[in-house]
Amino acid sequence: MSATWDQIVERLRELSDLVAAIKLMHWDQATMMPPAGGAARARAQATLQATAHARFVDPEMGALIDGLSEESLSNEQEANLRLLRREYDKAVRVPQELVRELAEVSGRAYQAWTEARPAADFSVLEPHMVRLLELKKREAEALGYEKEPYDALLDQYEPGMTTAEVESMFQGLLRGLKPLVDEVLDNVGDPPGWLGDRYDPDRQMAFCQWLVSQLNFDVSEGRLDISPHPFTIHIGPGDVRQTTRPDPDNLMMSVYAAVHETGHALYEQGLPREWADLPIGSPPSLGMHESQSRLWENQVARSRPFTDFLLPQLKERFPEEIGMVSPDEFYRGVNHPQRTLIRVTADELTYNLHVSFRFELELALFRGELSVPDLPGAWDDMMSEHLGLRPDSVADGVLQDMHWSTGSFGYFPTYTLGTIYSAVLFAQATAQLPGLKAELRSGVTDSLLDWLRENVHSLGYQHDAKDLIERVGGGPITPEPLLDYLRAKYSELYPSA
Ligand code: ZN
Numbered sequence: 383m384s385a386t387w388d389q390i391v392e393r394l395r396e397l398s399d400l401v402a403a404i405k406l407m408h409w410d411q412a413t414m415m416p417p418a419g420g421a422a423r424a425r426a427q428a429t430l431q432a433t434a435h436a437r438f439v440d441p442e443m444g445a446l447i448d449g450l451s452e453e454s455l456s457n458e459q460e461a462n463l464r465l466l467r468r469e470y471d472k473a474v475r476v477p478q479e480l481v482r483e484l485a486e487v488s489g490r491a492y493q494a495w496t497e498a499r500p501a502a503d504f505s506v507l508e509p510h511m512v513r514l515l516e517l518k519k520r521e522a523e524a525l526g527y528e529k530e531p532y533d534a535l536l537d538q539y540e541p542g543m544t545t546a547e548v549e550s551m552f553q554g555l556l557r558g559l560k561p562l563v564d565e566v567l568d569n570v571g572d573p574p575g576w577l578g579d580r581y582d583p584d585r586q587m588a589f590c591q592w593l594v595s596q597l598n599f600d601v602s603e604g605r606l607d608i609s610p611h612p613f614t615i616h617i618g619p620g621d622v623r624q625t626t627r628p629d630p631d632n633l634m635m636s637v638y639a640a641v642h643e644t645g646h647a648l649y650e651q652g653l654p655r656e657w658a659d660l661p662i663g664s665p666p667s668l669g670m671h672e673s674q675s676r677l678w679e680n681q682v683a684r685s686r687p688f689t690d691f692l693l694p695q696l697k698e699r700f701p702e703e704i705g706m707v708s709p710d711e712f713y714r715g716v717n718h719p720q721r722t723l724i725r726v727t728a729d730e731l732t733y734n735l736h737v738s739f740r741f742e743l744e745l746a747l748f749r750g751e752l753s754v755p756d757l758p759g760a761w762d763d764m765m766s767e768h769l770g771l772r773p774d775s776v777a778d779g780v781l782q783d784m785h786w787s788t789g790s791f792g793y794f795p796t797y798t799l800g801t802i803y804s805a806v807l808f809a810q811a812t813a814q815l816p817g818l819k820a821e822l823r824s825g826v827t828d829s830l831l832d833w834l835r836e837n838v839h840s841l842g843y844q845h846d847a848k849d850l851i852e853r854v855g856g857g858p859i860t861p862e863p864l865l866d867y868l869r870a871k872y873s874e875l876y877p878s879a
Pocket residue numbers: 642646672675
């Protein structure tokens with residue numbers, strides 16, 4: 383090992399430690415912190431973030447990276463160097479001034495969003511969004527791109543994927559999905575009553591604790607807690623935390639949120655420990671991360687074999703509420719699709735319709751085809767075109783998600799990319815694991831997890847997500863595996879008359 387390499391590793395360890403402190407502050411804020419601590423916490427986090435950024439863009443770091451390029455390297459060092467170079471170049475291209483202004487303006491915009499949504503008043507957010515959009519366009523120019531500014535933003539969340547590729551994937555998906563959604567929703571009645579009964583939140587939480595362990599989440603190296611918005615965070619090796627939200631009127635929401643987050647958490651627990659502080663020790667993209675959560679939530683936990691395992695377990699804990707529900711009713715109930723206004727509670731079938739028009743809208747904003755003041759109206763038109771519903775209030779329309787107020791443009795498509803990846807992965811796993819269905823029926827997921835560990839988790843960031851999925855899937859990524867899966871599942875669940 384060279385002296386230059388050792389110095390780089392030492393610096394990366396220090397950065398990891400700073401980031402671990404930031405993450406722990408974030409987890410604490412979302413789960414435990416008294417709300418009055420918010421302002422001081424925001425300042426402490428900003429200080430640590432600025433320190434970490436300054437340490438990373440330090441010219442000495444650049445000199446070390448240049449120095450390493452001259453040396454003969456192992457494959458692993460080579461892979462790290464490539465990622466490090468990419469990250470460093472991006473970080474130094476954006477002027478400090480712009481980084482600071484973006485942090486300030488998005489902080490104010492987010493604050494405005496928290497006021498605008500309950501007041502159902504877009505004008506509270508509008509001036510902040512206008513400013514934020516200008517700054518994000520400048521950021522895209524600074525970062526550089528091949529074809530259009532949106533490429534630069536997308537690359538921050540899904541490295542290696544271009545706007546044109548995502549656009550064509552969405553088009554292919556919509557072509558297949560829209561007729562399927564129309565056909566299925568014609569045959570769906572009302573959701574069953576038991577879904578909306580009252581379920582004691584403490585018993586829900588106890589059930590979720592049991593379930594995440596059953597799915598092999600290692601509780602000796604992690605925790606499950608409660609937060610209003612479920613999330614997973616990797617503080618450091620041996621410390622992966624996830625949350626869910628028990629809602630007294632919606633048992634299955636907390637259960638499926640816990641399974642979703644377990645998918646993220648299993649990925650984090652399966653990353654190569656020996657590369658913990660290095661770029662190749664992390665997941666390659668948000669889409670890749672989301673592929674894991676969606677696979678466990680939908681393909682596994684909403685499958686017929688697994689719901690057959692889940693129901694008796696729930697009946698044991700909620701005999702009064704759910705004792706009379708049959709396996710058929712349960713399976714249909716947890717897969718009940720409907721047109722709704724809200725993305726985060728949308729079902730598996732309609733979810734990607736919500737995402738696709740957000741992508742179209744943000745793309746139009748960055749292509750200069752849409753202005754911020756026209757955004758609420760354009761949103762309502764899109765909602766009506768894609769889901770056949772028109773929101774009565776901007777609170778259920780353009781203001782429902784916080785992403786844009788935090789400047790996270792280019793983030794939304796990763797939800798759908800993740801869903802597309804998950805279908806490719808699950809189709810391969812099913813083909814290679816002939817006993818999988820029988821295992822799922824008895825609640826055993828060990829061989830599936832081993833398969834994911836081998837094909838995805840243990841690889842860390844040796845490949846961009848796109849390359850990894852193409853390797854596993856044996857060809858270019860298309861939405862077809864997802865469409866095949868949805869067609870097979872929903873035509874069996876809701877056959878047309
Ligand atoms: Zn997720």
